[in-house]
Amino acid sequence: MRRTRLYAVVVGTALVASTALAAGPIGAAVASGPSGGQTAGAPPVRPGAPKVPVMTGGGGAVSSVDDVATQVGINVLRKGGNAADAAVAAAATLGVTEPYSSGIGGGGFLVYYNAGTGRVQTIDGREAAPSSFTPTTFTSPDGKALDFATIVSSGLSVGVPGTPALWNEATRRWGTQRLSTLLEPAEEVARRGFVVDATFNQQTADNAARFAKFPETARVFLPGGKAPDVGSVFRNPDLARAYRELSTNGVKSLYQGPLGAAVVDTARHPATAAGVSVYPGQITRADLARYEAPVKAPTHTTYRGLDVYGMPVPSSGGITVGESLNLLESYDQRTGTSLSKVSGTQYLHRFAEASATAFADRNRWIGDVKRVPATELLSQGFADERACQLFDSATAHARPIPFGQPDGSYSCGSTVAAQLPPRDDHGTTNLTVADRWGNVASYTLTIEQTGGSGITVPGYGFLLNNELTDFNFTPTAAGVPDPNLPDASKRPRSSMAPTIVLDSGKPVLALGSPGGATIITTVAQVLTGYLDRHQDIVDAIAAARLSSRNGPTTDAEPAIVNGPDGAALTAMGHHLKSVPEIGAATAIRLFGNGLFEAAAETTRRGGGSAQVVNPGR
Numbered sequence: 126m127r128r129t130r131l132y133a134v135v136v137g138t139a140l141v142a143s144t145a146l147a148a149g150p151i152g153a154a155v156a157s158g159p160s161g162g163q164t165a166g167a168p169p170v171r172p173g174a175p176k177v178p179v180m181t182g183g184g185g186a187v188s189s190v191d192d193v194a195t196q197v198g199i200n201v202l203r204k205g206g207n208a209a210d211a212a213v214a215a216a217a218t219l220g221v222t223e224p225y226s227s228g229i230g231g232g233g234f235l236v237y238y239n240a241g242t243g244r245v246q247t248i249d250g251r252e253a254a255p256s257s258f259t260p261t262t263f264t265s266p267d268g269k270a271l272d273f274a275t276i277v278s279s280g281l282s283v284g285v286p287g288t289p290a291l292w293n294e295a296t297r298r299w300g301t302q303r304l305s306t307l308l309e310p311a312e313e314v315a316r317r318g319f320v321v322d323a324t325f326n327q328q329t330a331d332n333a334a335r336f337a338k339f340p341e342t343a344r345v346f347l348p349g350g351k352a353p354d355v356g357s358v359f360r361n362p363d364l365a366r367a368y369r370e371l372s373t374n375g376v377k378s379l380y381q382g383p384l385g386a387a388v389v390d391t392a393r394h395p396a397t398a399a400g401v402s403v404y405p406g407q408i409t410r411a412d413l414a415r416y417e418a419p420v421k422a423p424t425h426t427t428y429r430g431l432d433v434y435g436m437p438v439p440s441s442g443g444i445t446v447g448e449s450l451n452l453l454e455s456y457d458q459r460t461g462t463s464l465s466k467v468s469g470t471q472y473l474h475r476f477a478e479a480s481a482t483a484f485a486d487r488n489r490w491i492g493d494v495k496r497v498p499a500t501e502l503l504s505q506g507f508a509d510e511r512a513c514q515l516f517d518s519a520t521a522h523a524r525p526i527p528f529g530q531p532d533g534s535y536s537c538g539s540t541v542a543a544q545l546p547p548r549d550d551h552g553t554t555n556l557t558v559a560d561r562w563g564n565v566a567s568y569t570l571t572i573e574q575t576g577g578s579g580i581t582v583p584g585y586g587f588l589l590n591n592e593l594t595d596f597n598f599t600p601t602a603a604g605v606p607d608p609n610l611p612d613a614s615k616r617p618r619s620s621m622a623p624t625i626v627l628d629s630g631k632p633v634l635a636l637g638s639p640g641g642a643t644i645i646t647t648v649a650q651v652l653t654g655y656l657d658r659h660q661d662i663v664d665a666i667a668a669a670r671l672s673s674r675n676g677p678t679t680d681a682e683p684a685i686v687n688g689p690d691g692a693a694l695t696a697m698g699h700h701l702k703s704v705p706e707i708g709a710a711t712a713i714r715l716f717g718n719g720l721f722e723a724a725a726e727t728t729r730r731g732g733g734s735a736q737v738v739n740p741g742r
C-alpha cells in the first residue's frame with residue numbers, strides 16, 4: 126500500500142535561481158499611503174517561484190492556498206528555521222494575503238509532530254466566548270433563535286482571538302526563532318502589498334455590501350468603493366502597523382495591551398454607516414486577559430495499520446474523521462470487500478454513509494463540554510456497532526441517521542433519536558509544513574465566514590472573527606442535550622481537522638482543509654483516496670468531492686452529480702445537491718529519506734501553492 130513512486134518534479138527555474146521573496150529588496154522601508162488599497166509606493170512582494178500544486182524534493186516543504194505565504198514559509202526553512210517557525214511565518218502572511226479567511230482577529234488549531242520527542246501534540250487557538258455568555262445569548266425572549274445573518278455581521282459574534290496566542294505558544298514551545306522575526310515577512314507584505322488574484326477580488330466583491338456597512342472595513346478593503354481589480358496591488362499599512370505592534374510589544378499587546386483595547390472597543394461599539402445598527406459585542410479586556418491557547422493531546426485512531434492524529438475538542442475534526450475511518454474499516458469487515466477493491470460508486474456510497482453516521486454522533490456528543498466520550502467515539506467497537514445498525518451496501522440509510530450510544534457496551538441494539546444537523550459556513554485556510562529534521566505542522570486557521578464579522582479594527586487593518594456563530598443558537602433537537610450551546614468563556618465547536626499520519630512512529634503524511642463542516646469529509650476523502658484508492662496525493666486532492674453530513678441532501682461536486690456515479694448514487698437513495706467546490710486541501714507526503722512531496726489544489730480556489738526547499742533533491 127505504501128507507494129514509493131516520486132511524482133514528477135514541477136518547478137520553474139525562478140525558484141531555483143531565487144531565494145528572495147520579493148521583486149524588490151526585503152526590508153525596503155517604503156511607506157505607502159495612509160489607507161489600504163491600491164496606493165502607489167514600493168514594489169509589491171511577489172513569490173520567487175511559479176504557483177504550482179505539486180513539487181517534490183528535499184530540505185523541507187510548505188503547502189498553502191497562497192504562493193506568497195508558501196514562499197515565506199520556504200524562505201524560513203531555507204534560512205534554518207524549523208516547521209514551527211515556518212508555519213507561524215506563513216500563517217502571519219496568510220493573514221495579509223488571505224485576510225478574509227485568517228489573521229490576528231481569528232483562531233485556529235495546530236497539530237505538530239516533534240521529531241525530537243517523536244510525539245504529536247496540538248495547540249488549541251480557538252476563539253472563546255465572553256464570560257457574559259449564556260445558553261440563551263442567541264435566542265429572543267420567546268426562545269426562538271436570533272437571525273443568523275444579523276448576528277454574523279455584528280459585534281456579538283466576535284470571540285476572543287486565539288491566533289496570536291497560538292503563534293506565541295508554538296514559537297515558544299517548538300520554534301527556534303523569535304516571534305518578532307517570524308512576523309517580519311508578513312509586515313513587509315502588508316506594507317509593500319501583493320498582487321490581487323481572482324479569488325481575492327471575488328471574495329471582496331462577494332462581501333462588498335456587508336463591508337460597506339462598516340466604514341473602516343470599506344476604507345481598508347474597498348478602496349475607491351469597490352473590490353480591488355485582479356492584477357492591481359493591494360497594500361494594508363494599517364495591518365503592517367498591527368504586526369509591528371505585536372513584534373515590538375509581544376502578543377500581550379493583544380491580550381493585555383493597546384491592541385486588545387482596540388479589539389474590545391471595536392467589538393463592543395462597532396462603527397457603522399449611516400442608518401445601520403448592529404448588535405454590540407460583549408468581549409471585555411478581562412476576557413482577553415484570561416485567554417490561553419492550551420497544548421492538548423491529539424485524537425488518535427488507527428487506519429490501515431497507520432496512526433492518524435487529529436485535533437481534539439473543541440474541534441470535532443479529529444474525532445469525526447477518525448470515526449468515519451473506523452466505520453469504513455467496519456464496512457470492509459461486514460461486506461468482506463475492502464474499500465480498495467470496490468467500484469467508484471460503492472466507494473462514494475460507503476464514504477457518504479460513514480461520514481453521515483459520524484456526523485450524527487458528532488452533533489449529539491461533541492462540543493466544548495466536560496465528558497465528551499472521545500475515546501468511545503473513536504473505538505472500533507463503537508464503529509462496528511454503528512455499522513451493524515445502519516450500513517447497507519445497496520441502499521442509503523434515510524437521513525437524518527440516528528446518533529449512537531458510545532457507552533462501552535456494543536451489540537447491534539437500538540439507537541436513540543435523530544437530530545437534524547446544525548448549519549455551517551465557510552471562511553478558513555490551511556497550511557502544511559515539514560522541515561528537514563522531520564518536524565511536521567498541520568495548521569488550519571480561520572475567522573469563520575469569509576470576511577468574518579465584517580468589522581475591521583480601526584488603524585490596525587484586520588477583520589474580527591464571527592466564530593461565536595459556530596455555536597448552535599438553540600438545541601438541535603427537543604429533549605436532547607446539545608453540547609454546542611453558547612456559554613460563559615466556552616469555545617464554539619469547530620470542524621477544523623489538521624491531521625498528521627504516522628507509520629511505525631514516523632510521519633508519512635500531513636493534511637488539512639478549510640470548508641466549514643465539509644473540512645471533515647474533505648480530509649477523510651483525501652485520506653481514503655490516497656490510502657485506499659491508490660491515487661497520488663495531488664490526485665487525491667484534485668478528485669471530485671462528496672460531503673454527506675447527515676442532512677437531507679448530500680453535497681457533491683458537478684463531476685460526481687453529472688456523471689455515472691451521480692446517477693448510481695441517486696438510484697441507491699442518496700439525494701445529491703450540486704455544489705461548485707468542496708474544501709481546499711493542502712498536504713505533504715514524507716518519504717522518510719529526506720524527500721518530501723508538497724501538494725495542493727490544482728483548480729479549487731484558483732489552485733494552491735506547493736513548494737519544497739530543494740526541488741528534485
Ligand code: GLU
Nearest residue numbers: 551552553619620640641
Ligand atoms: N468556523 C469553521 C469551523 O471552525 C470553519 C469555517 C471554514 O472552514 O470555512 O469549523
